[in-house]
Amino acid sequence: MTPAARISAAIEVLADIEARRRPATEALKDWGLSHRFAGSKDRAAIASLVYDALRRKASATWVMGENTSRSVVLGMLRLQRGLGVEAIAALCSGERFAPEPLSADERERLEKADLSGAPAHVAGDFPDWIEPSLQGLFGGDLVAEMQALATRAPLDLRVNTLKVSSREEAHDALPHLGAVETPLSPLGLRIAPSEDGRGPAVQSEPEFLKGWIEIQDEGSQLVALLSGAKPGEQVVDLCAGGGGKTLALAAMMENHGQIYATDNDSRRLAPIHDRLARAGVRNVQVRTPRAKADAVTDLDGKMDCVLVDAPCTGVGTWRRNPDAKWRLRPGSLETRRKEQELVLDRAARLVKPGGRIVYITCSILAEENDEALSTFMERHDGFKPVPADKALEAAQLGHLKNLVRPTAHGLQLTPHRTGTDGFYAAILVRNP
Numbered sequence: 001m002t003p004a005a006r007i008s009a010a011i012e013v014l015a016d017i018e019a020r021r022r023p024a025t026e027a028l029k030d031w032g033l034s035h036r037f038a039g040s041k042d043r044a045a046i047a048s049l050v051y052d053a054l055r056r057k058a059s060a061t062w063v064m065g066e067n068t069s070r071s072v073v074l075g076m077l078r079l080q081r082g083l084g085v086e087a088i089a090a091l092c093s094g095e096r097f098a099p100e101p102l103s104a105d106e107r108e109r110l111e112k113a114d115l116s117g118a119p120a121h122v123a124g125d126f127p128d129w130i131e132p133s134l135q136g137l138f139g140g141d142l143v144a145e146m147q148a149l150a151t152r153a154p155l156d157l158r159v160n161t162l163k164v165s166s167r168e169e170a171h172d173a174l175p176h177l178g179a180v181e182t183p184l185s186p187l188g189l190r191i192a193p194s195e196d197g198r199g200p201a202v203q204s205e206p207e208f209l210k211g212w213i214e215i216q217d218e219g220s221q222l223v224a225l226l227s228g229a230k231p232g233e234q235v236v237d238l239c240a241g242g243g244g245k246t247l248a249l250a251a252m253m254e255n256h257g258q259i260y261a262t263d264n265d266s267r268r269l270a271p272i273h274d275r276l277a278r279a280g281v282r283n284v285q286v287r288t289p290r291a292k293a294d295a296v297t298d299l300d301g302k303m304d305c306v307l308v309d310a311p312c313t314g315v316g317t318w319r320r321n322p323d324a325k326w327r328l329r330p331g332s333l334e335t336r337r338k339e340q341e342l343v344l345d346r347a348a349r350l351v352k353p354g355g356r357i358v359y360i361t362c363s364i365l366a367e368e369n370d371e372a373l374s375t376f377m378e379r380h381d382g383f384k385p386v387p388a389d390k391a392l393e394a395a396q397l398g399h400l401k402n403l404v405r406p407t408a409h410g411l412q413l414t415p416h417r418t419g420t421d422g423f424y425a426a427i428l429v430r431n432p
């Protein structure tokens, strides 16, 4: 396919996403099935155009003066890809499979690409109804924070110290990936986003299959480290899902002590078994819930550490899932809040006197973070948050002190401040 034909395809897919309010992955898959002549490079390039358009949907609409899939893609080519008007006009030739030629108005608007006077939710490309919540948190940094969340994310890997002695060893075994060491996590390797949005096939690398590396954002690595899990401890990972954090904690504990990994959704938990085996983890018991029964009642009051990697809106991962931001509704935030209450209340019963709850979300909304913990502490006496500086020091992450945003009960990582996905983490210690 020509570059122009790929742009026509991206406009078509974006129109489908808008019309049927469906996830981008589904719309792209359907497009691929009905256009079998398109090769994998074409499909990756079209996906990258669609995701970039979703990243800049509000600002592209503002610049172009209308909200159509064509105008969003054209505006994105200017704002996100930095193409000049003549380059865009050359792509829009109107010839076979190319988009229609630019109108005089489109030319003028692309020329100006004017975002002056745009409100924060337009300049920062996010839904207007979350602006009050974010404004309270970020103040004057709001637009810069949200613009950083609208960029492309790198691919981060965590080196598994159960299988390799050092990050260097894994790095040296994978020179063809062009990875560099992550600046903040001592275990991370980073592969920069490519021009066409295609990442390397890390999952078919022999080192991946041998368990030397896992795919995990640097922010996720850091909040796992912040848990302070130590060899010999008794730990419940209450929302283990596919086990990303479980694997990180098992490596920190050097396979000593015990992690009980559970989740109320057994389908989400299913992949954990293969991942544990590949990573050489021997100290995890997977507790799969049967029907609606609680799988960890025997552990009540006995845990040193309860990890709550809570269900959340995932606002902090919008760099990777830009369509999710336009599908987020106030009702889904409310649903997640109720789930967060439930998991926190469950965690409170599991932790022993003197033990700790480590609460994590990949959200930057205060409602799911500090506010969720404030109401938790109103419901439960005897839990105290550890100040951010102390928690970082204890986890040997003192170098993050001036980078993270300390909050009332915990701390926050963001693409703007730490170059990671957006995360919140807090440690609540139960009175001895």
Ligand SMILES: C[S@@+](CC[C@H](N)C(=O)[O-])C[C@H]1O[C@@H](n2cnc3c(N)ncnc32)[C@H](O)[C@@H]1O
Residues within 6 Å of the ligand: 238, 239, 240, 241, 242, 243, 244, 245, 246, 262, 263, 264, 265, 268, 309, 310, 311, 312, 339, 342, 343
């Ligand atoms: C953010 S995801 C976990 C991701 C996982 N820890 C990882 O690192 O790969 C949140 C998980 O919470 C689970 N969950 C939601 N409500 C729950 C509840 N009441 N009890 C236990 N798990 C719950 C969801 O099924 C989902 O797998």
